Amino acid sequence: MVDCYTSKWFARLRHPLLRWYRAQRRDLPWRKTTDPYAIWVSETMLQQTQVATVIDYYRRFLARFPNVVTLAGAEEQEVLALWAGLGYYRRARQLHAAAQVMATEFGGEFPSAFEDILKLPGVGRYTAGAIASFAFDQRAPVLEANTIRLFSRLLALRDAPSRAASQRRLWEFAEQILPRRSGGSGEINQAVMELGSLICTPKQPDCDSCPVARMCPTFELGLQSEIPRPNPKKAFVAKNHALVVIWNRGKVLMRRNPPGQWWDGLWDFPRTDVTGDGSNASFFDAARPDSEDSLSGVRSALSRDLGLRCVPLEHFRTIKHGVTRFRISLFCYRAEREDSASSLRKLEAEWRWVDIRSPPDLPLTSTAEKLRRALMV
Numbered sequence: 001m002v003d004c005y006t007s008k009w010f011a012r013l014r015h016p017l018l019r020w021y022r023a024q025r026r027d028l029p030w031r032k033t034t035d036p037y038a039i040w041v042s043e044t045m046l047q048q049t050q051v052a053t054v055i056d057y058y059r060r061f062l063a064r065f066p067n068v069v070t071l072a073g074a075e076e077q078e079v080l081a082l083w084a085g086l087g088y089y090r091r092a093r094q095l096h097a098a099a100q101v102m103a104t105e106f107g108g109e110f111p112s113a114f115e116d117i118l119k120l121p122g123v124g125r126y127t128a129g130a131i132a133s134f135a136f137d138q139r140a141p142v143l144e145a146n147t148i149r150l151f152s153r154l155l156a157l158r159d160a161p162s163r164a165a166s167q168r169r170l171w172e173f174a175e176q177i178l179p180r181r182s183g184g185s186g187e188i189n190q191a192v193m194e195l196g197s198l199i200c201t202p203k204q205p206d207c208d209s210c211p212v213a214r215m216c217p218t219f220e221l222g223l224q225s226e227i228p229r230p231n232p233k234k235a236f237v238a239k240n241h242a243l244v245v246i247w248n249r250g251k252v253l254m255r256r257n258p259p260g261q262w263w264d265g266l267w268d269f270p271r272t273d274v275t276g277d278g279s280n281a282s283f284f285d286a287a288r289p290d291s292e293d294s295l296s297g298v299r300s301a302l303s304r305d306l307g308l309r310c311v312p313l314e315h316f317r318t319i320k321h322g323v324t325r326f327r328i329s330l331f332c333y334r335a336e337r338e339d340s341a342s343s344l345r346k347l348e349a350e351w352r353w354v355d356i357r358s359p360p361d362l363p364l365t366s367t368a369e370k371l372r373r374a375l376m377v
């Protein structure tokens with residue numbers, strides 16, 4: 001079979017694509033700059049977060065940390081606090097760590113060589129390609145959720161995109177779509193990402209408005225709902241966590257998660273894992289979180305894991321959330337403290353009574369922030 005994806009085919013694709021992009025692109029703040037630092041911040045924020053949410057965070061972050069040097073010199077807690085609410089705090093830590101690498105190894109300048117960008121903490125092939133092409137207009141391909149879907153459809157790819165052979169083909173396509181001569185790669189990358197985001201959407205793509213519809217085999221075959229094929233589902237592990245809200249004179253007890261634990265460095269209500277197999281005499285029963293067994297299971301788990309002595313009184317809310325391959329049911333209790341102030345000071349991690357009526361300047365985990373808002377209602 002003759003491969004129709006020749007350099008002529010790509011040249012014919014680029015023309016209507018660029019015309020559409022120049023007329024239809026969204027007016028986003030990070031599109032108005034070629035500063036690699038600002039582009040890097042926006043790309044990092046946009047991983048796992050919607051454009052509309054990112055805009056304000058991006059502006060605040062750049063106002064406080066306008067360049068590599070200011071970010072590198074900041075305290076990690078301040079960087080995390082500015083990130084509060086965006087979630088996935090690992091991204092903020094990696095930005096901070098990468099800024100420190102640039103401060104020491106590149107004299108506080110953003111490196112321009114693709115290989116150097118790729119070596120920065122938290123920067124993968126996609127982000128390096130985005131920075132290299134948007135900021136320096138280098139011929140560096142990009143592949144992320146929107147372009148994976150668009151390219152899969154332009155290729156009529158029948159295999160799941162996550163398979164190794166599909167990944168190879170998609171990256172090859174992402175490179176082939178870029179002009180061979182220097183210049184213009186950044187704009188083509190922006191255009192394909194925008195087309196994937198606005199027109200070639202996961203459900204009911206707007207093929208009637210698509211500038212490249214006449215070159216799309218998926219459209220021709222009517223296979224938009226079958227391509228891209230879903231990636232194989234990951235196996236998730238269910239976990240039960242218990243959390244206690246302990247009040248004292250209008251403040252609540254919070255704890256900074258120690259290094260090496262989930263949400264390391266972020267503040268949270270005291271919480272611990274109460275997932276059990278039901279074989280103990282006293283165990284946590286997720287179906288009856290207010291039962292005596294459950295209350296006593298929560299009490300002993302908090303004492304064992306955190307050294308916190310308290311009496312859970314009443315279950316008032318359950319929050320479901322996910323962390324990597326874990327699906328967590330977080331059972332929230334009101335509780336009374338048994339510890340004295342001095343015994344709290346002896347606990348290993350950092351503990352503090354926090355006034356949660358105004359947004360604290362501590363970086364909270366996203367579930368702690370959700371609960372903080374709920375408690376204020």
Ligand code: SF4
Nearest residue numbers: 200207210213216219
């Ligand atoms: S024609 Fe439809 S399926 Fe094909 S690229 Fe355009 S929007 Fe996507």
